[in-house]
Amino acid sequence: MTRKLRLGLKDIYNRFLTNKKFEMTFYHQQILKFKEELYSNEDLYQRVVEAKSFIDKNYFKDIDLNDIARAACFSKYHFLRLFKNTYDKTPNQYLRELRIEKAKQLLHSGIPVIDICNTVGFDSPSSFTGLFKKMTGSTPTAYQAKLKKSNLIPTPIPLKYMPYL
Amino acid sequence: MKIKVTSVMVDNQDKALKFYTEILGFVKKTEIPLGEHKWLTVVSPEAPDEVELLLEPMGIEAAKVFQKALYSAGIPLTAFNVDDIQKEYERLEKLGVKFSMKPTKMGPATLAVFDDTCGNNIQIVQV
Numbered sequence: 411m412t413r414k415l416r417l418g419l420k421d422i423y424n425r426f427l428t429n430k431k432f433e434m435t436f437y438h439q440q441i442l443k444f445k446e447e448l449y450s451n452e453d454l455y456q457r458v459v460e461a462k463s464f465i466d467k468n469y470f471k472d473i474d475l476n477d478i479a480r481a482a483c484f485s486k487y488h489f490l491r492l493f494k495n496t497y498d499k500t501p502n503q504y505l506r507e508l509r510i511e512k513a514k515q516l517l518h519s520g521i522p523v524i525d526i527c528n529t530v531g532f533d534s535p536s537s538f539t540g541l542f543k544k545m546t547g548s549t550p551t552a553y554q555a556k557l558k559k560s561n562l563i564p565t566p567i568p569l570k571y572m573p574y575l
Numbered sequence: 576m577k578i579k580v581t582s583v584m585v586d587n588q589d590k591a592l593k594f595y596t597e598i599l600g601f602v603k604k605t606e607i608p609l610g611e612h613k614w615l616t617v618v619s620p621e622a623p624d625e626v627e628l629l630l631e632p633m634g635i636e637a638a639k640v641f642q643k644a645l646y647s648a649g650i651p652l653t654a655f656n657v658d659d660i661q662k663e664y665e666r667l668e669k670l671g672v673k674f675s676m677k678p679t680k681m682g683p684a685t686l687a688v689f690d691d692t693c694g695n696n697i698q699i700v701q702v
Contacts, residue, residue: 435649
């Protein structure tokens with residue numbers, strides 16, 4: 411009787427195992443495999459993404475590394491390294507590039523340089539002009555004039571949610 | 576150039592229209608009879624003038640082979656974005672939709688895969 415019961419249970423367990431395996435599709439298995447390879451530390455990773463989306467939402471405000479790290483509950487130096495590992499640039503580099511990209515789009519719509527500087531989060535026109543020249547090779551005024559003359563439309567960069575891997 | 580139409584292959588257009596509108600919640604945009612089949616598209620009520628989804632009949636045998644292969648491997652034919660995947664998963668499951676993958680976190684995205692009853696796996700994504 412006990413033996414029969416044991417065999418019966420074993421049979422049910424085996425059927426459960428094969429069923430489980432059968433239920434998971436090839437695609438599902440692949441997803442779990444890549445998840446394990448790429449995103450093994452779910453929580454940590456989620457917070458780095460949160461930090462990036464904090465920058466995406468607040469780039470026009472007066473934010474710095476402290477604010478960004480705090481938004482994702484990180485200590486500053488630990489965070490800096492994680493962010494760079496994920497996106498291949500520091501949070502500050504990312505913030506600066508985003509501000510310049512937004513500025514380029516605003517310049518195209520004909521908004522005066524002096525207004526754009528504040529709109530995209532720079533605290534002074536000189537820091538804006540300086541960085542813009544460094545990153546694009548021309549001053550905002552020259553860039554705007556060039557756009558107007560050539561009728562070129564700057565290609566908008568789609569907001570990325572998948573990070574650099 | 577713009578992306579205006581994309582398609583899912585379906586084994587029966589009338590059944591597909593019912594599932595994609597009544598269950599998923601899309602709305603019919605165009606229906607043009609073309610002999611045995613029709614040009615039949617649905618859109619999301621959230622973006623009625625953006626990309627249309629063509630419910631495409633499988634007129635050739637090879638399409639059926641391809642669809643079957645994808646289906647049995649659990650590979651989604653296409654994916655739709657949702658704001659709240661957990662809510663959507665619960666809503667659809669209550670309506671009897673079968674999921675081969677429940678909401679699963681994948682880095683910044685959460686994915687789930689369901690059966691559209693027309694021969695396909697469809698993925699929903701929350702980012």
